[in-house]
Structures are given as C-alpha cells and as structure tokens.
Amino acid sequence: MQTSILQVKGLSKKLKRFTLGPIDLQVEQGIIVGLVGANGSGKSTLFRIWMNLLKSDTGHVELFGQDVNSIKSDWKTRVGYAGEILDGYGFLTVSEMKKFISRWYSTWDEALYEQLIMRYKIDVKEKFNKCSKGTKKKIEFIFALCHHPDLLILDEPTAGVDIASRRRIKEDLIKFMEDGDKSIVMATHTIDEINQLCDEIIVLESGKIIQSFNKDDIYHDWARIRISNLSELVKQHPNVLHYEIEPPEIITNNVHMLETVLQRDNIQIHQQERLTLEEVLQYLIDKE
C-alpha cells in the first residue's frame, strides 16, 4: 500500500500580481517528483507554503500526517529543505551556521556533514553571503541532508552548480533514495535531472497544476500523428493538445483514444511518432 507523506488540499495564495492555486496534490513514499514550470509559475512560492514560511489564504498542507500550521512540528525534523532558507543567516560562516543549525536536530550526523563538506570542497570559514551562487546551493543541499530527513524538498538544487558537483548531487540523491522509503520533491529546469531522477512530473503554469503524470506514461500516451486531413471533431478533441493544418498533424496526450477517433472519422494515419520527455515539457511549458 502506498503512503502519502505530503498532502495538499485546496491550497491558494494571492500575492500582489500573482495567484497560486487552487492546488491539490499528494506525494507518496519512495518516489521522486519533479516540479517543473516556466520562471514565475509558482514553484518556490508553493515550497514556501509547504515549509510554513508563507501562510496560504485557503486550503491546507499535511506533511507526515501533520498540519504544517500546527504547533506540534515534528514534521520539520523529517524534512530537508534546500531553498534560500539560509539567507537570513548569511552573516555567519558555514562553520558557525552548522553549529547553530545542527542543534535543531537530534538526528544531526556530524560525520556525514564532514564528509559532504570535503566532497563538495566547501570552505567552512567563508561567510555564507560571501559564497558564490553555486557554492550557496551546495551548502543548502548539505544542510538539507545531514539530519537524515525522510523527505527532501529541493528548489532548483543544481542551479549555478558546476558540472562535477552536479554529478555528485545526482549521485547523492540516488543514494538518499536507496532504502526505498524516502521521497524527494524537486523544482528543476534541467531535463537531464528529470530524465535520470524523477518518477513523477508535475507541471505548473501561472500558479496552477496543468499536468501531472508518471514519466513512463509519456512514451505510451503522447505522440505526434501525421494524418490525411483534419476534421472539426479532431481539432476540438480534448486529447488533441496541438494541431497543424499544413501538413495535417496533431499532438495528443492519449494516442490510443485518438486512434479510435481518427478511425471513426475516416482519417488515415500516415506516420506516428512518440514524443520525448523534452518535447512534451517544452510543449507544456511553452505552448506558443
């Protein structure tokens, strides 16, 4: 039986010129979810609400069965969050920050911290706000891991990170998932990360979830179909997400359904090809 570790119901938040939600979703134990969407689609805002750093206007968020607003905050010790949370302590050196943050967690693993500091070549005497963008990302990642959380919430963990460290982060995430009961939700713009790491993908557009799917389903469900002609029925079909008139071609997210529709309309299929994950995401994120 699958266990939900994160449940989001009817969540909404109005900021000045942006509205997030309403959002409903759940994340099961043992999977990696990729949260994707154009710049400004609301990924970081969503994470901030999950982490109770920002109050929602409606709805609620449960982490490990606990309302994130409740005074009881055991859930915090079970979550590792990497997303600009350390900026407020930027006047501290990495080493001072570690002394401060490690006290929050009874499960803090000093040996793991030392090992990761070496692995990512971090100068612990450097003040956090003097570190480069990529180095800050690596430090956030290390702090998110060292108390052995059950869920990692990572806001673009490799943005600005060098190639070698990117590979190490990927390896560390795979290692984190090894025992099968951990989960990760990560916002990312990197197709390789989604391809290599994520099981499920949630696409945000202007604050709303427009698609949510298992990565493996893409190969079965999405296709570009070149056809003899287009009918009005095909153009307006809910599973036709895009069409071209000359030459007639459709993009569908339910190829089996469309095969039946085309047959019924006496439309011949000239060619059919599955879409790659990159094409699907490009299509969803940038439809023009």
Ligand SMILES: Nc1ncnc2c1ncn2[C@@H]1O[C@H](COP(=O)(O)OP(=O)(O)OP(=O)(O)O)[C@@H](O)[C@H]1O
């Ligand atoms: N404190 C705030 N006050 C007003 N508007 C805000 C505030 N924080 C974020 N926004 C707006 O909310 C929208 C979503 O921002 P958010 O940072 O969540 O997007 P994102 O998907 O994480 O973007 P990116 O991929 O560029 O990191 C943006 O239009 C942003 O300007």
